[in-house]
Amino acid sequence: MSQFWRLDGPLQTLVLAAKQKRLPQVIYWGPPLPASDDCTALAAAHALDVTGGMLDANPDLSICPEASQSFPGQPGLICRDALGCVLRPEFRFVKDLAQGKNLCLTYADEDLGLTYEAHFELTDSSNILTCWSRLEATQPLMLNWLAAPVFPATQLSDAMISFSGRWIGEFQTHSIPWRAGIHKRESRTGRSGHEHFPGLILPEIGARNTTGRAYGFHYGWSGGHQMIAEELPDGRRQIQFGHACDSHDGLAQSFETAKLHTVFSDNGFNGCGIAFQRHLRDHILTFPKASLPRPVHYNCWEAIYFDHDLASLKDIATRAKDLGAERFVLDDGWFGQRDDDSSSLGDWQIDARKYPDGLDPLIDHVKSLGLQFGLWVEPEMVNPDSNLYRAHPDWVLGPHDQLLGRQQMVLDMARDEVQSHLYDCISALLESYDIGYLKWDHNRILPLVNVTQTQGIYALLARLRAAFPHVEIESCASGGGRIDFGILQHCQRVWLSDSNDALERSQIQHGAALFLPSLVTGSHVGPRLCHTSGRVFDMRYRAWVAAQRHMGFEMDPRELEAQEAQVLSEVTQWYKDNRGWLATADILRLDSSDPSVLAEMQLASDASRFVVFFNQLHSAQQILPRPLRLTGLDPKARYVLHLRNRDEVSKLSRGAPLLKSQDLQASGAWLMTHGLHLPYAMPGSIWVVEGQKL
Incomplete structure (x- = not known):
């Protein structure tokens, strides 16, 4: 049979x-x-x-x-x-x-x-x-x-x-x-x-x-x-x-x-x-308001770290708004006695030393600017130096003499009393303040692998989302340590990496594109001097890398020179003008015969338009850029292509490729077989080519 x-x-x-x-x-x-x-x-x-x-x-x-x-x-x-x-x-x-x-x-x-x-x-x-x-x-x-x-x-x-x-x-x-x-x-x-x-x-x-x-x-x-x-x-x-x-x-x-x-x-x-x-x-994915565009994000972490000052934060929020931000996120250091990462995880009450009047003055200022307010939390963790640990050392997962990670331990999420306590703490914040977003961090690996730990966090997130459906949640775990379709049943954004180095970020985004759409993938413009690599990149490069995904900023806007602020504002406006169709576009990785080039194409769901990002990571081994073949187009259709940032052409580009001076019209067959000839690109730069179906 x-x-x-x-x-x-x-x-x-x-x-x-x-x-x-x-x-x-x-x-x-x-x-x-x-x-x-x-x-x-x-x-x-x-x-x-x-x-x-x-x-x-x-x-x-x-x-x-x-x-x-x-x-x-x-x-x-x-x-x-x-x-x-x-x-x-x-x-x-x-x-x-x-x-x-x-x-x-x-x-x-x-x-x-x-x-x-x-x-x-x-x-x-x-x-x-x-x-x-x-x-x-x-x-x-x-x-x-x-x-x-x-x-x-x-x-x-x-x-x-x-x-x-x-x-x-x-x-x-x-x-x-x-x-x-x-x-x-x-x-x-x-x-x-x-x-x-x-x-x-x-x-x-x-x-x-x-x-x-x-x-x-x-x-x-x-x-x-x-x-x-x-x-x-x-x-x-x-x-x-x-x-x-x-x-x-x-x-x-x-x-x-x-x-x-x-x-x-x-x-x-x-x-x-x-x-x-x-x-x-x-x-x-389920968004609180799926019809709304993805807001441009500002996170204050790399601007202030644990140094919270209300006047400075208000100034930073105002500057972020002027650059185009639509959401302001207050990161680590607002609770307990949290002046560094050695204490207070688990004590989810406002630090009265830093915020004697609570978070209302900051939130009121942020809301007056027309920005949404978001807050960083790390509920699954506890510091030994915390009131929670002193009251409930038995709530910790694993042995008490375990190795610490970032000076913290993990709460046993399988315990009902732990889930209930964390729900009460987070819901109290969400009920007391106008918070539309939580950056939910997870900075320590577990002392042991346990199915019930994951089931416990799923249950807590589901309960919070049911009670506060208007709140968006980002999954962060020292950057990209917890990204998968399971956690994204409960969250609407991932923090892809703690690296704001634009070159590293380009490569990370390129790998993740085989699984993640742009609207869920957080990407931020970092400081001029990258805090994790020590490298310096031009604002044009940093901004265009961030604009390829869910765009945000994480630098101190007070450091920006006028020209940097102008560039960032212009790229941010480009993102806002295009994010509607980009949210449902397919990210297509392009094959480049030059290993120093990383290229992708985002194609609209109706295939009527696209944008190509040609990322020159390093110096090429050959003198001239090799042609870049596109993909996913209608071979019989005709397209018009515009080099969006042709004003950034280097003086080392002395020839006359067409896109350097005017738009290109060609068939899909030509673009997918012959490919684009672009001007010479400096290492650490991006060409942005916009395409429209005629």
Whole structure:
């Protein structure tokens, strides 16, 4: 007896096949198949040969590979009973439920009292296939590992693209060659992490940003997670994602993975990026007022740090308003006895030394300028030097003699009393003051990886959002330490990195564009002297880098010279004039033959207009700029292109490329095949090319 299930979307088809009521395996995942293709014939064609040194048949690479079936690789489930004995289930079909593009398959091992569910949801508008697994047990058991539904990896790939990073260096892309055995990446820091972003791109040979076939994966979970990419002894390959091993404490009877978001692309890496961007934007994010444009953001952290002075803050807010800011965020140092990072986390009461009349005088001034007011908080953390810790040392996660991180510890978010206390503290602030935004920070890794910690923060955020739906929340974790589709069910913005170095920020944004749309990605104009790298960049470069995402400022506006202020105001106005269509635009990474150039194109949802950012990171090895091919255009349509910042052309540009002096009209075919010739660019500069469909 064979069984088949098929999910078809405009851009991809998934076919599952099972025999003898066993767990199914993916026998096809790729471009759309004709409806006439017979699943029985496909399953027969999927069968592999057997040769010497093998079993007499190939164990199924199923959606949950079973050790009981002599599977030679990583199983999809590892668990033990209450006595510690390893369980090796043999699941058999119970039922299926198909509703439109949604499919739920249920299997059971009656002898062991285990029920396994695999869920699949195909979203046509974003081209994302979302899947997750559930395990139910009649008796308590210990779970070591449960994978979301497992996918085979293409064998027409010679490398995989994974994402690592560090503080002020997030979303670094690495090409990892396939090899026999397991490539495993595991985050055990208790958050999605700078180090191991839970994403993967599998390109087929020859695929690039704009061409070729690729497969994308993102595990939407904000806690510890694990990814396994394995090449089996027989040559088959599998991809598994799930919570970090042993992150479930104690015995339980019900377990569920986070959602694994997957996509097949016939348009290179950009096909994956477009799908992830659209799915997050259109199906996961919820804004307090979605119809309002994204406000230009000002954060005072790198202007004042812990040195709070009401007169100075009012002056800074006024100057920020004059530059174009629409939101003012008061960062760390407003509460407890907080003069540095060694004390007062947990004491969420206004520091009367700095604000004897509370926050009202500052908020009143900010509101009088027409700005929204926002506030920094870090509720999940506590300093040993705090009233909260002295009153409740038992609320801390992990041992009391643990290593500190940034001189702080983590509160145990699994405890109801901790969640209730934090809700009371934050809600008191939101009820007392006109606050429209919270920058929610998370500056310390966890002392241990724990599923209930992540579930606890999700519950707290959900409760706050239900009570205060007008408040927008930003996810920050020393910058980009907690960015994933799980946390973004509860937040509306991410602080991509603590680095305001414009060159570093360009590279971080470029990597993140494979998953994040611009409207959720915070990007700020930093100080003239970058506080994390010590480098100095021209205001034009800093401003245009920030304008590529959700724009903001984080410098001290009192340091600006008149020319810098004028440039920043002009670029900010450009952002405001264009943010309406940019909010729903696709970010398309462009292929550059010059490694010193980082280029992207933001294409409107109706494809009527676009903007190209040509970022000259370093000095090129050749003298002249190489042509830059565009992508995503209608080959038969004609476009007019304008070099927005042609007044910034260097004296070293002595030739006459057309865009230097006038607009260019050309077909989409020309722009995507021949490409643009731009003037010579100095290192640390950006060309901004605006395009309109005629």
